[in-house]
Amino acid sequence: MSGEWIEVCAVDEIEEEDVIRFDHGERTFAVYRTDKGHFYASDGYCTHEKFHLSNGLVMGNVIECPKHNGRFDIPTGAAKRAPVCVDLRTYPVKVESDSVFIKID
Amino acid sequence: MAIVVQKRDYSLTGPEGKRAEERGLAAAEWYATPIPRAKMKELMKRKDGPAIRDTLIWFATLIVLGYLAYLSWGTWWSILAFFAYGTFYASPGDSRWHECGHGTAFKTQWMNDVVYQIASFMVLRSATPWRWSHARHHTDTIIVGRDPEILTERPPIWKIIVMQIFHLYGGPIEIKRFFLHTVGRMEVQEKEYIPPTEHHKVFREARVYLLIFAAVIAACIYTGSILPAMFIVLPSFYGNLIVLLFGMTQHLGLYEDVLDHRLNSRTVYMNRVFRFLYWNMNYHVEHHMFPMVPYHALPKLHQEMKSDCPEARPGLWAALKEVIGALRKQKENPAYVVVKPLPPTAQPYMHDFDKQTEQRSQMPL
Numbered sequence: 001m002s003g004e005w006i007e008v009c010a011v012d013e014i015e016e017e018d019v020i021r022f023d024h025g026e027r028t029f030a031v032y033r034t035d036k037g038h039f040y041a042s043d044g045y046c047t048h049e050k051f052h053l054s055n056g057l058v059m060g061n062v063i064e065c066p067k068h069n070g071r072f073d074i075p076t077g078a079a080k081r082a083p084v085c086v087d088l089r090t091y092p093v094k095v096e097s098d099s100v101f102i103k104i105d
Numbered sequence: 106m107a108i109v110v111q112k113r114d115y116s117l118t119g120p121e122g123k124r125a126e127e128r129g130l131a132a133a134e135w136y137a138t139p140i141p142r143a144k145m146k147e148l149m150k151r152k153d154g155p156a157i158r159d160t161l162i163w164f165a166t167l168i169v170l171g172y173l174a175y176l177s178w179g180t181w182w183s184i185l186a187f188f189a190y191g192t193f194y195a196s197p198g199d200s201r202w203h204e205c206g207h208g209t210a211f212k213t214q215w216m217n218d219v220v221y222q223i224a225s226f227m228v229l230r231s232a233t234p235w236r237w238s239h240a241r242h243h244t245d246t247i248i249v250g251r252d253p254e255i256l257t258e259r260p261p262i263w264k265i266i267v268m269q270i271f272h273l274y275g276g277p278i279e280i281k282r283f284f285l286h287t288v289g290r291m292e293v294q295e296k297e298y299i300p301p302t303e304h305h306k307v308f309r310e311a312r313v314y315l316l317i318f319a320a321v322i323a324a325c326i327y328t329g330s331i332l333p334a335m336f337i338v339l340p341s342f343y344g345n346l347i348v349l350l351f352g353m354t355q356h357l358g359l360y361e362d363v364l365d366h367r368l369n370s371r372t373v374y375m376n377r378v379f380r381f382l383y384w385n386m387n388y389h390v391e392h393h394m395f396p397m398v399p400y401h402a403l404p405k406l407h408q409e410m411k412s413d414c415p416e417a418r419p420g421l422w423a424a425l426k427e428v429i430g431a432l433r434k435q436k437e438n439p440a441y442v443v444v445k446p447l448p449p450t451a452q453p454y455m456h457d458f459d460k461q462t463e464q465r466s467q468m469p470l
Binding site for chain 1: 142145209214240244302303
């Protein structure tokens with residue numbers, strides 16, 4: 001996947017088992033830290049309807065949308081529970097010098 | 106100056122849906138009370154314990170009441186016994202359908218799914234269609250032409266409300282849909298909110314429901330009595346009164362076409378028994394504003410939000426009095442809504458859309 005690495009925030013700005021919203025240009029992303037301390041990133045809006053996943057609930061490797069409780073697998077973006085049927089697009093993430101970066105095309 | 110009422114089309118396939126989209130009311134951003142993220146995370150936390158406990162109590166109560174009803178069969182006591190059985194069948198059936206449909210009741214997902222399927226059948230709601238219908242209800246709460254779960258339009262149709270005392274309006278509609286789904290067809294309205302990828306589930310569930318119906322009918326014929334049906338299927342009709350009364354308090358008499366749940370939903374204080382039956386859905390403003398908060402955390406969410414919300418109704422009867430009074434006024438003036446003052450600590454209401462609605466629905470002669 002071509003693209004550039006964009007700095008999102010410091011590592012400690014995302015709590016364990018939580019998600020934050022990251023806006024870049026006209027796009028919005030959700031950046032996750034799981035209970036195991038792994039970082040992931042995806043599109044910021046739920047694929048069912050346009051609601052920010054950053055207001056949702058992270059449970060292990062699952063993010064639940066705050067509006068209709070649809071669920072996605074965070075590492076793969078796979079739709080796990082109706083009303084979401086379309087997978088979420090995910091993005092590569094890396095941690096360097098205590099900062100989180102995502103690769104955006 | 107006399108008021109002429111311009112009747113609105115509440116169907117999802119009429120012009121109101123398109124108008125709602127044009128006005129920015131469809132799939133819009135709604136007002137949310139500001140609550141710190143740390144507190145929200147605490148409130149959203151899932152648990153299995155409360156729902157397992159409540160489910161065991163529910164089914165144990167049904168068994169006891171069912172046994173008493175069986176013993177009373179053939180006596181006048183059976184009226185009371187079956188009323189109690191039917192109420193404990195239909196009312197928790199409705200609230201468990203609702204909470205497990207959201208997937209918030211249990212932490213363990215398969216438990217939500219199992220109880221959801223059982224409760225859906227108990228209240229005669231096709232599991233998959235109603236999951237999608239309810240998702241739309243949350244996207245476009247009481248937006249005319251978008252929300253498929255508006256109990257009655259304005260001016261109110263009293264006949265529907267009276268028929269619903271015994272589920273005689275919604276019940277036959279659902280049974281008709283079961284037959285339609287069984288043969289692989291759906292209503293046009295259902296296609297508005299159920300994606301094609303889910304249609305096979307709809308058809309499969311309807312076939313299972315009809316098989317259960319057939320088994321119950323066979324049991325009635327075999328025993329020469331309607332008693333088997335009194336325990337399964339019929340309770341969703343004769344036990345519907347409390348479902349209706351609770352449901353009437355949710356949105357009736359309040360605003361349409363607004364993007365603020367404080368204006369179109371009603372929170373009502375209820376006693377412990379009612380809250381058990383209803384699984385705390387009396388905190389309805391809270392539930393709509395933050396649907397990912399499980400039922401057992403709604404009283405705490407209410408405490409977090411109350412400084413930003415109108416005062417809750419003090420009880421079921423007070424709420425019903427407000428609703429019935431509003432419906433009577435809406436019979437004469439459909440634009441009438443109950444306006445509730447906010448405490449000084451609250452953010453102002455977002456109700457500009459309603460002014461437009463009122464202007465459209467009132468035309469001078």
